[in-house]
Amino acid sequence: xxxxxxxxxxxxxxxGDNSIINCAxxxxxxxxxxxxxxxxxxxPQFIIDIRSNMDKxxxxxVTVLLNKTVKHLSLQIAATQPGDSAxxxxxxxxxxxxxxxxxxxxxxTRLQVQP
Amino acid sequence: xxxxxxSPRYKVAKRGQDVALRCDPISGHVSLFWYQQALGQGPExxxxxxxxxxxxxxxxxxxxxFAERPEGSVSTLKIQRTQQEDSAVYLCASSLANEQxxxxxxxxxxx
Numbered sequence: 001x002x003x004x005x006x007x008x009x010x011x012x013x014x015x016g017d018n019s020i021i022n023c024a025x026x027x028x029x030x031x032x033x034x035x036x037x038x039x040x041x042x043x044p045q046f047i048i049d050i051r052s053n054m055d056k057x058x059x060x061x062v063t064v065l066l067n068k069t070v071k072h073l074s075l076q077i078a079a080t081q082p083g084d085s086a087x088x089x090x091x092x093x094x095x096x097x098x099x100x101x102x103x104x105x106x107x108x109t110r111l112q113v114q115p
Numbered sequence: 116x117x118x119x120x121x122s123p124r125y126k127v128a129k130r131g132q133d134v135a136l137r138c139d140p141i142s143g144h145v146s147l148f149w150y151q152q153a154l155g156q157g158p159e160x161x162x163x164x165x166x167x168x169x170x171x172x173x174x175x176x177x178x179x180x181f182a183e184r185p186e187g188s189v190s191t192l193k194i195q196r197t198q199q200e201d202s203a204v205y206l207c208a209s210s211l212a213n214e215q216x217x218x219x220x221x222x223x224x225x226x
Contacts, residue, residue, distance in 0.1 A: 014155060028182075032213070041219065042219055042220075043119070043206050043208070043217030043218050043219050044206070045217070046214050046215070046216070049213070049214075075128045078158055082185050086168050089158075091157075093213065096160075096171060096173060097173060098170070098171040098173050100163055100170050100171040102160040102171065102174070103148075103150075103158070103160065103215065104160070105157030105159070106157050106183065107155070107156055107157050108155075108156075108157050114126050
């Protein structure tokens with residue numbers, strides 16, 4: 001079936017480097033994507049979102065890129081800090097068979113920031 | 116507090132017991148969602164409420180799972196006759212528009 005997935009389960013970077021987390025999706029009709037950060041023992045926290053009519057969106061130290069041709073999106077974190085260590089999920093806010101929208105999450109990438 | 120709260124934070128149940136998990140959404144949020152997150156996996160949709168109406172329960176894994184939101188605010192997820200495969204973190208999220216705000220979750224362990 002349609003799914004949202006991730007390429008790498010774990011990413012280790014040095015403090016101060018830039019991080020890139022990738023995500024592939026399979027539903028070409030998908031039109032709204034969200035990146036979440038989840039720290040241990042906490043619920044997912046919204047980072048940034050992007051709609052399919054955009055290719056790029058920037059936030060504070062984060063940028064999301066969407067390539068609809070290859071159905072791929074990425075999250076770029078600039079000047080990665082120890083506090084960025086967490087699991088990152090891409091999620092698709094998609095319409096279900098009931099006609100209602102809900103989030104479909106990938107399996108996540110663990111980002112480890114080395115001091 | 117301004118965020119979504121859930122209780123209990125941790126629950127240990129013996130196989131066959133019934134459990135009830137509570138979610139207090141952000142005041143005024145119309146939409147409420149429940150998700151199940153297995154260890155090492157992303158959250159999976161269970162059910163959705165708009166005010167007190169349960170508009171989508173297609174993600175509930177079996178008829179042992181039941182959710183309610185009788186007054187359009189607090190919601191309870193009930194699992195009857197718990198099984199070991201029910202062990203997971205149960206997340207609640209509320210929203211007013213597109214952005215969903217998640218609670219810390221309830222970690223359920225079924226022995």
